[in-house]
Amino acid sequence: MPDLPAPSSTGVRIAGDRYQWLVAWQGCVTAVRDAALHAPNPVVGVGVEADGVGNVDDVVLYRKTPPHTYMQVKYAADSSTPVNEDYLLKLSDQGGPSILRRLAQAWQQLTEDGTPVDLALLSNRSPDAEDPLISLRDSRTQLLVPKAAQQGPRSKKGQARGRWAEGADLSEEGLLGLLNALRFDLARDVMHLHEHLRMLMVATGLRFDEEAMHAGADWVARQVADGQRRLSLADIREAIRSLRLEVGSSRAVVSIATLKPDPMAEDADYAVDWVDRFEGDSPYVKRRPQAPATWAQLQADIEAAPYRMPPGTSAVAVSGSLRLAPAFAVGAAFRMVTGVDLAVAQRDQLWSSDEAYEAPLAPAVDEHALDLGQDLAVAVAVATDPTQDVLDFLREQQIPVSQLLLLRPRGGPKDNSIPDAAAASALAVGIRDLLRRACRAHPAIHLFQAGPMGLALLLGNRWNRLRPTTVYEDLNTQQLYEKAFVIDA
Known part of the structure; x- marks a missing residue:
C-alpha cells in the first residue's frame, strides 16, 4: 500500500x-x-x-x-x-x-x-x-x-x-x-469507535453497516448546521424512522472477550473479560487459557450469563471476540429452551436464533471408522475441511470414539458457504436433527468445528436432546486440539 x-x-x-x-x-x-x-x-x-x-x-x-x-x-x-x-x-x-x-x-x-x-x-x-x-x-x-x-x-x-x-x-x-x-x-481510535457504535446499533435493533453509521452521523451534522443543539428522544426516533435504520428490537448485551478487549463491555448487561487470561500477546494467537486459569472457570463464567440478564429479557446480543468453542458454549448457555432470542453480528448481517427459514438444511456426511471406543466424534466442516487433523488427533490421543462424522454444506467447505442468517439457522437445525439420530447408539459426543463464529453460537443454541458433548478448541499447535468444555445435552 x-x-x-x-x-x-x-x-x-x-x-x-x-x-x-x-x-x-x-x-x-x-x-x-x-x-x-x-x-x-x-x-x-x-x-x-x-x-x-x-x-x-x-x-x-x-x-x-x-x-x-x-x-x-x-x-x-x-x-x-x-x-x-x-x-x-x-x-x-x-x-x-x-x-x-x-x-x-x-x-x-x-x-x-x-x-x-x-x-x-x-x-x-x-x-x-x-x-x-x-x-x-x-x-x-x-x-x-x-x-x-x-x-x-x-x-x-x-x-x-x-x-x-x-x-x-x-x-x-x-x-x-x-x-x-x-x-x-482515551485511545478511542476511529476503528474502536466504529466497532463500539456498530455493536450498540446491533443491540438497539438498528442497521449496523458502515452506511447506516455514517447516515446517523450525517444527521447529527445537519442538526448542528441548522442550529439544533439539543436532540430530544423524539427527534432521534424520527431520524431513525426517516433514515430507515430500524430493523428489529433492542436487546440485552452479553460481552465475552477472550482475544481482545470489547468496546461494548461498558454497555453490556453482563461482561466476561478473559483477554489477559488467555495465552499469547496477539488476538491472532490467543487460543486457550493460561494457567492457573482453566476452561472450566471460563465455562462457569459463561454459564452465569443467563442469570445476570435483566428480568424479562427475551432478546440478547452477543458481542466480543471469541473462538468457536466459547461461542458454542455461549449458545448452549442460552439454549432455545430458555426462550431467549440470541443474536450476533456476522460481518454486516445479524444472525439470530429466531431467524425464519423454510426447512432444515441437512448437511452432507462423510463417515470415517476408528473403532477406538463407543463415543461419536463429529466435525463440522463449513469454512475449511479439518478431516485429517481431526483424525490424526483422535488416533494420537486415543479418544474413545467408534467413528468420525464429517458434516459439511452440500457445496463443500468454503468461506461463503453460508450466505445469510436463514441459511445459518437452517443448517444448525439440520446438523442437530441429523445428530439426534446418529448419536442414539453412543454415550457421548466429541465435537470439532471449522466455520463462522455465528454458526457455532447458533449450533450451541440448538444443542438439545443429544448426548453429553465434549467441545474441542483448535490450538494450531502440534497437539492440534484441546478439550475445552463439556456440555450437557
Whole structure:
C-alpha cells in the first residue's frame, strides 16, 4: 500500500468533526436503547456544542436525573501527542487557558449549585504510560483517583498534583474534586469507535453497516448546521424512522472477550473479560487459557450469563471476540429452551436464533471408522475441511470414539458457504436433527468445528436432546486440539 500524504489542516478539522458527530450519534443510539430497555437513569437527550456548559459542550448526554455527562472531544491526526501533563497544561496556540484549566472552569460552573456531574475527556490519543498521574488511570472507571490522591506532597505523585493544581488554578483539594468527576476516555481510535457504535446499533435493533453509521452521523451534522443543539428522544426516533435504520428490537448485551478487549463491555448487561487470561500477546494467537486459569472457570463464567440478564429479557446480543468453542458454549448457555432470542453480528448481517427459514438444511456426511471406543466424534466442516487433523488427533490421543462424522454444506467447505442468517439457522437445525439420530447408539459426543463464529453460537443454541458433548478448541499447535468444555445435552 503506498504511503498516504500528510493530511491538510482542513482535512484534520473535517476528520475531527466527523469523529465528534459519530460520538454524538452514539449518544443518540444509547438514548433509544435506554428507553426501550427501561434503563434506571436513561439518556433522554443529546447536546452537541451545547449552550451554557463551558468547555465541555462538544457532546452532552442528558439523563433523567443528574449527573449528566459532559464530553470534551479531542481528535488527533497521529499519535505524536499522547495525553500527559504537557498536553493537559499547555496553553492554547493563542495563549489561552490550557485544556485542564478549561475543564476545571467548566466543572466549577456546572457544580456551583451542588449538582453532580460526569465529565469526560474523550480522545483517540493514547495515555502516556510514563506520566506520574495519567499512568494511574483505572481502565474500568477511566478515573485517576484514588491512586492519584495517594502519597505525600514530596512524592512524584504529590509534585505532579501540585503542578496540575497550579495549572488548573485550583487548590489541591479542588483538583481532587475535579478528578473525582473527570474521566479520561482515551485511545478511542476511529476503528474502536466504529466497532463500539456498530455493536450498540446491533443491540438497539438498528442497521449496523458502515452506511447506516455514517447516515446517523450525517444527521447529527445537519442538526448542528441548522442550529439544533439539543436532540430530544423524539427527534432521534424520527431520524431513525426517516433514515430507515430500524430493523428489529433492542436487546440485552452479553460481552465475552477472550482475544481482545470489547468496546461494548461498558454497555453490556453482563461482561466476561478473559483477554489477559488467555495465552499469547496477539488476538491472532490467543487460543486457550493460561494457567492457573482453566476452561472450566471460563465455562462457569459463561454459564452465569443467563442469570445476570435483566428480568424479562427475551432478546440478547452477543458481542466480543471469541473462538468457536466459547461461542458454542455461549449458545448452549442460552439454549432455545430458555426462550431467549440470541443474536450476533456476522460481518454486516445479524444472525439470530429466531431467524425464519423454510426447512432444515441437512448437511452432507462423510463417515470415517476408528473403532477406538463407543463415543461419536463429529466435525463440522463449513469454512475449511479439518478431516485429517481431526483424525490424526483422535488416533494420537486415543479418544474413545467408534467413528468420525464429517458434516459439511452440500457445496463443500468454503468461506461463503453460508450466505445469510436463514441459511445459518437452517443448517444448525439440520446438523442437530441429523445428530439426534446418529448419536442414539453412543454415550457421548466429541465435537470439532471449522466455520463462522455465528454458526457455532447458533449450533450451541440448538444443542438439545443429544448426548453429553465434549467441545474441542483448535490450538494450531502440534497437539492440534484441546478439550475445552463439556456440555450437557
